[in-house]
Amino acid sequence: MKHHTQTIAVLDFGSQYTQLIARRVREQHVYSEILPYNTTLKELVDKNVKAIILSGGPASVYDEQSPQLDSDILKSEIPILGICYGLQLLIQNSEGEVHSKGKGEYGYAKVHKVIENSLFHNISGNTQVWMSHGDEVINIENPWEVIARSSNEVIAAVHHHQKPHFGVQFHPEVVHTVEGQTMLSNFIFKIAHCKPNWTPANFINEAIDKIRDKVGNKKVITGLSGGVDSSVVGTLLHKAIGEQSTCVFIDHGLLRKNEADQVMSTLKEGLGLNIQCHDYSHKFLSKLSGVTEPEQKRKIIGEEFIRAFEEVSKTIGDVDFLAQGTLYPDVIESGGDVGGSAVTIKSHHNVGGLPDDMQFDLIEPIRDLFKDEVRKAGRELGLPDFVLDRHPFPGPGLAVRILGEITEERIQILQEADNIFIEILKETGEYQNIWQAFAVLIPVKTVGVMGDTRTYENLIGLRAVTSLDGMTADWYNLPYNVLAKASSKIVNDVKGVNRVVYDVTSKPPGTIEWE
Numbered sequence: 001m002k003h004h005t006q007t008i009a010v011l012d013f014g015s016q017y018t019q020l021i022a023r024r025v026r027e028q029h030v031y032s033e034i035l036p037y038n039t040t041l042k043e044l045v046d047k048n049v050k051a052i053i054l055s056g057g058p059a060s061v062y063d064e065q066s067p068q069l070d071s072d073i074l075k076s077e078i079p080i081l082g083i084c085y086g087l088q089l090l091i092q093n094s095e096g097e098v099h100s101k102g103k104g105e106y107g108y109a110k111v112h113k114v115i116e117n118s119l120f121h122n123i124s125g126n127t128q129v130w131m132s133h134g135d136e137v138i139n140i141e142n143p144w145e146v147i148a149r150s151s152n153e154v155i156a157a158v159h160h161h162q163k164p165h166f167g168v169q170f171h172p173e174v175v176h177t178v179e180g181q182t183m184l185s186n187f188i189f190k191i192a193h194c195k196p197n198w199t200p201a202n203f204i205n206e207a208i209d210k211i212r213d214k215v216g217n218k219k220v221i222t223g224l225s226g227g228v229d230s231s232v233v234g235t236l237l238h239k240a241i242g243e244q245s246t247c248v249f250i251d252h253g254l255l256r257k258n259e260a261d262q263v264m265s266t267l268k269e270g271l272g273l274n275i276q277c278h279d280y281s282h283k284f285l286s287k288l289s290g291v292t293e294p295e296q297k298r299k300i301i302g303e304e305f306i307r308a309f310e311e312v313s314k315t316i317g318d319v320d321f322l323a324q325g326t327l328y329p330d331v332i333e334s335g336g337d338v339g340g341s342a343v344t345i346k347s348h349h350n351v352g353g354l355p356d357d358m359q360f361d362l363i364e365p366i367r368d369l370f371k372d373e374v375r376k377a378g379r380e381l382g383l384p385d386f387v388l389d390r391h392p393f394p395g396p397g398l399a400v401r402i403l404g405e406i407t408e409e410r411i412q413i414l415q416e417a418d419n420i421f422i423e424i425l426k427e428t429g430e431y432q433n434i435w436q437a438f439a440v441l442i443p444v445k446t447v448g449v450m451g452d453t454r455t456y457e458n459l460i461g462l463r464a465v466t467s468l469d470g471m472t473a474d475w476y477n478l479p480y481n482v483l484a485k486a487s488s489k490i491v492n493d494v495k496g497v498n499r500v501v502y503d504v505t506s507k508p509p510g511t512i513e514w515e
Contacts, residue, residue, distance in 0.1 A: 006050040006194055008032045011039060013057030013067050013085050019471045021053055021173045023370060024181060027187050029196035041072035049190045050193035051079040054086025056171065058317065060135050073149060079164040079192040087167030088135055095138040106174065107131060112150040114285045117159055118190045119166050123179050130176035131298045136169065157195065164191050187367030200380035211240035215321060220245045220363060221309050222323040224275060228262035229366060231327030231387045232378045234273050236365050237323050246316055248271045252301065252310045253281025254411065257419040266386060280308045288399065288406045294515035301396045306358045322360035326367045327374065329470050333468045370469035391436045400515040404443030414441040416494045417460045434476050437464040440514050448498030457498035460490055465512055473507040
């Protein structure tokens with residue numbers, strides 16, 4: 001496997017902010033990758049790791065079962081930045097002392113420099129940071145030195161005299177730490193001496209080279225859904241190997257209203273790709289009949305997609321590869337990191353739902369990217385705005401927006417309600433302000449009154465969120481008049497619905513999709 005010429009490894013000790021650290025590094029145009037805390041020095045060297053960031057975490061370093069670091073890493077000259085638990089781990093491994101004082105430090109704090117140092121270069125003398133820790137460093141030994149303290153004299157930052165190793169008790173990756181991005185930039189460029197070469201253009205050139213090396217003169221089926229992820233993949237494959245790639249759009253019967261027709265007309269015209277459409281809706285819906293459990297739905301859909309591609313491949317000839325638009329968040333949420341340490345939030349159909357016996361090797365050119373990075377790559381590739389600006393749509397489609405049993409009647413109800421909601425967002429100019437918006441069919445019926453008659457009909461939930469990468473999200477504050485318009489039209493125009501609610505849950509604690 002060809003690795004990036006320089007990588008900053010983020011070793012994950014279980015922090016809620018681990019993904020945010022990786023994103024903050026990439027915002028500096030340097031490639032970062034999240035790896036399990038027990039990754040060895042040899043594995044890091046094999047990956048061309050230029051620097052290491054140790055994340056925070058919920059454990060205490062003095063607990064027997066606390067996650068530890070490969071001791072060889074601490075002996076190396078690779079630059080290290082320990083954050084929160086990462087700082088405490090560095091100190092504990094250097095004969096220093098970490099203790100719990102019975103109460104932590106949470107929220108905003110002021111930090112002042114004790115001595116000038118490269119990590120705090122161009123940082124003001126008294127800067128605001130975000131603290132979130134129960135334990136704290138109370139004593140350090142040579143060759144460590146305190147470089148900053150918080151306003152209540154807690155050790156806030158340290159550095160090693162002989163090695164480029166640093167630690168901070170606060171979280172520079174969160175926006176509440178006012179100069180956090182400057183600190184990370186200092187670590188990345190002044191301490192680790194990285195180059196800002198993680199750009200869309202460089203990614204595209206590298207991806208095309210990798211595709212050509214892997215495929216050779218063989219054939220590829222490229223799964224196309226109409227979204228930006230698969231459109232970028234389809235375009236990359238087309239640029240890399242031309243007619244050796246055949247784009248295939250599978251209609252699984254769980255698409256939005258008129259979506260199959262829209263995808264075929266707009267993508268053929270907008271991308272200039274040769275796309276085949278195959279209707280497998282009957283087979284998918286048959287397999288999903290009576291299934292209500294979300295993980296089972298995802299796994300069934302993942303397998304049926306592969307079986308459909310296998311059947312289609314017989315009409316094309318000998319096909320060795322399947323290309324798909326797997327993203328970095330898909331891998332993380334499916335528990336699919338390198339060491340398997342990530343918790344499975346939900347099995348994405350294209351990761352955790354793949355059958356073991358599929359006949360294809362996978363090509364996943366954007367597996368290392370967050371969603372906003374995919375959009376930047378798409379813009380660099382010249383994809384049209386109607387593809388780039390399209391809201392994300394899950395591969396399992398409406399299956400994860402129809403809670404409970406999937407039937408043709410319930411699909412139709414949700415298609416109509418969702419279409420009304422999206423059209424109103426576009427008419428009112430709100431669509432472009434939102435990362436993702438959709439309707440959910442909830443398996444609850446409520447009493448209503450329509451035309452002086454009692455009704456007992458379905459409940460529709462509306463969801464709209466803002467996000468950068470899908471890893472975290474905030475619910476979108478839709479104006480009341482827009483919500484009122486959507487609710488009124490859905491209840492009046494969609495047979496079988498008599499109540500509409502709006503979801504005001506952020507991620508975390510919720511996920512963006514309901515299933």
